[in-house]
Amino acid sequence: MVKSFLCATVVLAAISGCKSEECNCPAGGCDNCSSSSPANAAIPVSVDASIASVTADSSCSAMLQADLDRILVSHFGQGSCTVRIVLSGGVAEIAQVRFTAVSGGCGCYLAGNVSSLEPTDAASPSQ
DSSP states (O other): OHHHHHHHHHHHHHHHTOOHHHHOOOTTOOBOOOTTOEEEEEEEOOTTOOEEEEEEOTTEEEEEEGGGTEEEEEEESSEEEEEEEEETTSOEEEEEEEEEEEEETTEEEEEEEEOOOEEEOTTSSOO
16 A cells, blocks of 8 residues: 555656655645746835835736835736836836746746836826
8 A cells, every 4th residue: 555655656746747856845736837826026116115006907916015115916827917006296107017937846837027117107097
């Protein structure tokens, strides 16, 4: 019984592509890039900026984390979204965030790439 359990474990590890001895995979198993896999990216913001609001396209969520000087953008699976930041003076900026699949020793993981902030019209919801 122990022998068949070990064989099943080796077969499952080979199928998933996880080589825990190479990457120290998390206890929950290998990383993956399914549409239900969470991904995060951070947009750095100045502690001096008075941010009135932060919004994101419906495919993402965005949350100001003032104590960490960042906006945390979350998304499930691969994709992209626009994050809109409005300062208290009415100045607005947008950033494009793209989440892509990257293959590694623990399988596939989602990487977030954030564009530079660009000024936009404060009156329009998106550009």
